[in-house]
Amino acid sequence: MLAVSxxxxxxxxxxxxxAQKRAALKGETSGRVTEIxxxxxxxxxxxxxxxxxxxxxxxxxxxxxxxxxxxxxWRGHHIILKAYRLWQSSHKMSKKKGYIAQGTSKRTHFxxxxxxxxxxxEYDYLMNCFRAGVHVPTPIGRVGNxxxxxxxxxxxQPAPQLKDVHLENPEKVLDQILDxxxxxxxxxxxxxxxxxxxxxxxxxxxxxxxxxxxAVIVNKWSNMVRVxxxxxxxxxxxxxxxxxxxxxxDPEHILEVFLSEYIPENLKNYRxxxxxxxxxx
Ligand SMILES: Nc1ncnc2c1ncn2[C@@H]1O[C@H](COP(=O)(O)OP(=O)(O)O)[C@@H](O)[C@H]1O
Ligand SMILES: [Mg+2]
Numbered sequence: 655m656l657a658v659s660x661x662x663x664x665x666x667x668x669x670x671x672x673a674q675k676r677a678a679l680k681g682e683t684s685g686r687v688t689e690i691x692x693x694x695x696x697x698x699x700x701x702x703x704x705x706x707x708x709x710x711x712x713x714x715x716x717x718x719x720x721x722x723x724x725x726x727x728w729r730g731h732h733i734i735l736k737a738y739r740l741w742q743s744s745h746k747m748s749k750k751k752g753y754i755a756q757g758t759s760k761r762t763h764f765x766x767x768x769x770x771x772x773x774x775x776e777y778d779y780l781m782n783c784f785r786a787g788v789h790v791p792t793p794i795g796r797v798g799n800x801x802x803x804x805x806x807x808x809x810x811q812p813a814p815q816l817k818d819v820h821l822e823n824p825e826k827v828l829d830q831i832l833d834x835x836x837x838x839x840x841x842x843x844x845x846x847x848x849x850x851x852x853x854x855x856x857x858x859x860x861x862x863x864x865x866x867x868x869a870v871i872v873n874k875w876s877n878m879v880r881v882x883x884x885x886x887x888x889x890x891x892x893x894x895x896x897x898x899x900x901x902x903x904d905p906e907h908i909l910e911v912f913l914s915e916y917i918p919e920n921l922k923n924y925r926x927x928x929x930x931x932x933x934x935x
Contacts (some may be wrong), residue, residue, distance in 0.1 A: 655877060656807040664690070667876040670880040672733075678683065681838050690929045693722075693737070693739045694711065694925065695711070695714060695724075698711060698722070698724060698735070698737050698800075699711040701737075701798075701800060702724075702735050702800060702802075702900060705797035705800060706732060706795075706797070706880075707726075707735060707794075707795050707796075707797055707800055707801075707802050708726035708727060708728055708802060709727050709728055709729050709734055709815055710726065710727040711724050711725075711726045711727070712724070712725045712726060712727060712732075712810065713725055715734075715812060719770055720738055720739070720740065720769075720772060720867070721737060721738045721739065721772070722736070722737045722739060723735070723736050724736075724737070725805070725810060725812070726802065728794070731805075732805040732807070732809075732810060732842050733794060733803065733804065733805050734791060734802065734803045734804070734805050734806075735800060735802050736773070736776070736800065736801050736802070736803070737799060737800050738769040738770070738772045738773045738799040739769060739799065740765050740769065740799075759859060761837070761871065765903050766798075766799065769798075769799035770798050770799050770848060772799070772867060773796055773798070773799050773800060773801045773849075774796065774868060776793075776801060776867045777793045777796045777824050779842075779844060779866045779867070779868060780792070780793040780803060781793050781844045782843075782844070783837075783838050783844065783863075783866065785842070786838065786841035787837050787841070788834050788835075788836050788838045788841075788842065788863060789839045789860065789861065789863060790861045790862065790863050790864065790866065791803040791804040791805070791831075791864060792804040793812070806855050806857045806862050806864070807855075807857060808857075812855070813856055813857035813862065814855065814856050815851060815852050815853075815854065815855060815856070816851040816852075816854040816855070816856055816861060816895065817851035817895070818856075819856045821856075821899065824896055824899035824901055824918050825901060826912050827860075827861055828892070828893075828896045828901060828903070830860055830861050831854060831861050831863075831892055832875060832889075832892070832908065834861070834863055835849065835863070835888070835889075835892075835912075835913070836912060838863070839915070839916060840912070840915035840916040843871060843872045843873060843916065844866070844869040844872065845869060845870045845872060845881055845884045845885050845888065846863065846866060846868075846869055846870060846886070847868040847869050847870055847884050848865060848886050848888075849863065849888035849892055850870050850891040850892065850895070851891075851892075851895040853865040854892075860867050869888070870884060872916070873918055874918045874919065874920045874921065876915065876918060876921065878918075878921050878924040879924070882909065882913070885909055885912055885913075886905060886909055889909060889912075890905050893905055893908075916925075
């Protein structure tokens with residue numbers, strides 16, 4: 655695996671100090687911005703095999719902002735390999751402020767460390783959701799900034815996203831999604847944060863929730879006002895998709911069901927405090 659300092663040193667796209675200043679003067683970029691590129695398919699494959707996470711890596715499915723997703727093999731079984739990285743597809747980070755992670759808003763100068771943290775977090779989120787009984791891809795392993803999880807799909811074909819399937823029984827599917835999300839919230843204590851027809855796969859006649867890295871933990875330190883907003887946004891996103899099937903449900907009511915199932919003990923009266931003008935956190 656490449657250490658970030660090495661990537662920077664050998665990065666042919668990183669301009670010299672004078673060129674950076676010139677660009678900054680032109681308003682193109684800040685003088686302190688570094689561009690990091692790298693991480694090839696072969697590197698990922700070598701790493702994954704060397705770390706014992708996969709016996710082979712087949713192809714890249716997707717490249718998100720902070721992670722790339724690969725179809726991999728474990729002794730003939732398909733699995734998903736996720737590589738957190740910042741050195742592919744041109745990322746900018748400020749040398750002064752460091753890099754600020756999308757999901758967590760955490761700030762760091764130690765990028766590889768943060769990429770590892772993100773992989774750890776996603777592994778934990780998936781494991782806790784799985785243990786709570788939520789239909790998510792089961793996490794399998796994690797080494798450094800790589801993690802593996804169960805492959806949702808048949809053959810080498812990933813299961814379709816909810817947006818691409820026509821449901822025979824949409825009422826039931828909506829119930830299944832809301833039930834799963836309620837488990838995620840009330841038992842695992844997470845708000846998904848990006849639940850939508852894109853992050854729900856349709857497989858084996860039921861919905862599967864994926865893409866959890868931006869999930870927010872709900873605990874005694876949480877800002878419940880923010881939690882409520884995120885929950886509401888997720889619920890509305892899901893409901894919007896089902897309006898295409900002429901199914902209309904009240905998002906306010908669903909939100910109340912969620913909140914009646916779980917609010918951290920010390921925050922139970924957050925709404926009263928708020929109406930009295932007391933800001934929580
Ligand atoms: N466990 C999985 N099994 C099968 N396909 C997956 C799995 N995880 C992700 N994918 C595929 O990769 C795509 C992107 O994954 P996702 O986690 O939503 O990342 P992002 O949206 O951040 O790029 C999904 O739409 C799906 O097609
Ligand atoms: Mg997604």
